[in-house]
Amino acid sequence: MPKDPGSPVSPGRIHPRNSHTLRQGDYVIYWMQASHRTSDNHALEHAISRANRLNLPLIAYFGLTRDYPSANLRHYSFMIQGLAEAARELEARGIRFILRHEDPATGMIALARRASLVVADQGYLRTNREWCDRVSRSVTCPLEQVESNVLVPVTVASGKEEYSAATFRPRISARVPVFLDLPPSLELENQGKLPDVDTLPAEKPEYVLSLLDPDRSVPPVAIRGGAATAASVLERFIRGNLERYARERNDPSVDRSSGLSPYLHFGQVSPGRIAREVMATEGEGRDAFLEQLIVRRELAVNYVYYNSRYDSIDGLPRWAKETLGVHSRDPRDYLYTMDELELGDTHDPYWNAAQRQVRCTGRMHGYMRMYWGKKLLEWSPDPATAFTRAVMLNDRYQLDGRDPNGYAGIAWCFGKHDRPWGERPVFGKVRYMNARGLERKFDMEGYLARVKHECGE
Ligand SMILES: Cc1cc2nc3c(=O)[nH]c(=O)nc-3n(C[C@H](O)[C@H](O)[C@H](O)COP(=O)(O)OP(=O)(O)OC[C@H]3O[C@@H](n4cnc5c(N)ncnc54)[C@H](O)[C@@H]3O)c2cc1C
Structure with a gap:
């Protein structure tokens, strides 16, 4: 598939969400919603490549709302641990991370008034889609959305709601090899001065949580959030349980599964990274695991994308x-x-x-x-x-x-x-x-x- 010469990302992952043309602005924005990581993040690398072409600085924005449907202290603790890590890594790459306690779409629209372009990552559930629709209609600069939390972009994998894994498997399997590439880590060229914008101290997760004051009826758990922990969970799984995954994954008394789902849910790890590392192994666990990670997981994305109920x-x-x-x-x-x-x-x-x-x-x-x-x-x-x-x-x-x-x-x-x-x-x-x-x-x-x-x- 031909690429935009400046972007390291396949065009199949990139979706313009409005028809505005580029305009003079103070910065480019990466709107982080679904991919809470700095490695293997197609949306982030696409945003950097766009900023470099425009010779502009890049801001990464995250709007933190306490009203996300059904989210409670358990989820927010895990998520904010991951955001703290992402914030440190973004700052180290010269990208200002703006974390604000506000409705994400409203915050994004305000920040976009001075932007040349907004690049957003992509979630598939109702709330994320509504936010993105609202922002794309309200801003006067282009908004491009980039899929980084699936191996194969949802509309490329299939143009309709699939009946079952049996109908979906041949379609997605044929397209996986085309979308296995992970984006390189680009350097942001213009790290010049940015206008002052208020932000919460993302590097202090406990403080951020105390300001947010979410529903506290479900306590946090011992599982730690963040891309670094996700990487060690993956490594431990491949070394320890992958070999026995095909035979024993269903047995609740031994638990041979990976434990990667919370990290996948918050986009703290890329499914492409997991797939590549598992594909590099041999043994009977490999194909059984890829069936779950690719066919079953992306069939679920196909379901929520095409079925609003x-x-x-x-x-x-x-x-x-x-x-x-x-x-x-x-x-x-x-x-x-x-x-x-x-x-x-x-x-x-x-x-x-x-x-x-x-x-x-x-x-x-x-x-x-x-x-x-x-x-x-x-x-x-x-x-x-x-x-x-x-x-x-x-x-x-x-x-x-x-x-x-x-x-x-x-x-x-x-x-x-x-x-x-x-x-x-x-x-x-x-x-x-x-x-x-x-x-x-x-x-x-x-x-x-x-x-x-x-x-x-
Ligand atoms: C009633 C019900 C509720 C579920 N709720 C959730 C949920 O809220 N969140 C969630 O992520 N998964 C859910 N699943 C799917 C599946 O059970 C979990 O993804 C899996 O148990 C997560 O553990 P793991 O990461 O150790 O899985 P592993 O067995 O190590 O699998 C690796 C990855 O493959 C994917 N995967 C595995 N099994 C399935 C499956 N059956 N369907 C789709 N993808 C799969 C997941 O992304 C998982 O992280 C649910 C399944 C059922 C039947």
Whole structure:
């Protein structure tokens, strides 16, 4: 694919969001929203190359709002740790980092009054898309958005909502080799004086948190945020668990998964970097891991991008809505209140352990997430309530919550990206899971012991 001669980034990743032409300004802005890192960041490197061509300084801007849907102290602590690291690295490269406590779109529009150009990274959920639409309509300079949190740009991977991994896999696999390149780290040429703009001291995360004063009902967890920690998590995974990933990744009692999802969620690590490092290995874990990282993760991006009802039961395929509708009034053996679910206070020790695990560690084992979602469908008064509860609990407690993967994962429990199975009460033709299946496949006593240990009980 031909490149813009000044930019190190494939044009397929770059999307002009308005039709304004470049104009005289004091600086170029990199609007950091979804890619909280300075390495392997296509949007940042594209912004530097644009600033160099215009011989202008570059500002990186982050608008910190306490109103981000479902975000609480757990998420903000992790995120602000990562931003502190990004701020230090940007400043070391001569790029001023402006962190402000304000509505990001409003702050961006104000800062753009003196800019020649805004370059934004790309998130795929409603809130990020609304912010970007508002800014692109309100500013009078060009706004270019650059995709750096996916291997293959979402509209290149597919032009429509895909039915399943089977339909998506051949499309994305054919395009991965074209988009494997990571951008070089460019030097900003004009590091001249910038106008004074107020900023919070990003290098003091505790202070920034105290000013923000987010919802404190969910405490922070031990997992540390930031690109440096993400890099060591990746390295440890490749050295330790990748080899056994194909065989053991589903087993909740041993937990061979990477633990990379919170870092991917906040863009503290690039999926391209992970893919390249895993591709450089040999062994049976490699392909199984790439299937999750590329096909499943980017199928989730495809879902939220093309389906505006991704976080409700209305986003499901017709067959799933129909069959769940037919069975919505079936009698349930167990019905729990939201309080009982939140506390992990049901008759099922495995489900309770999974819920306790996420409450105290911010992570639930991947296989248990499927079981967890299926049981919410079984124990709620109707499928729509079950879906809403799953979204609320997932977004509230998972450190990687509020992510395309979360909405696609929950939707999968209700039939999305799956096929009809044998009909049964409550589930209709949606795939069923039960505790006996867990016991048959895994050492579930080992899982219970593991959760107790993780939760310090
Ligand atoms: C009900 C339910 C809720 C979920 N909620 C979330 C969520 O809020 N955030 C989130 O990131 N993932 C979610 N998932 C998907 C998946 O369970 C997690 O991505 C995975 O467990 C994260 O752990 P890991 O990074 O150690 O995964 P690994 O097994 O090491 O996989 C590496 C990466 O591949 C991707 N991946 C792995 N499994 C899946 C999958 N099934 N679908 C899509 N991508 C996948 C993730 O980006 C993950 O980080 C959910 C799944 C279900 C069934």
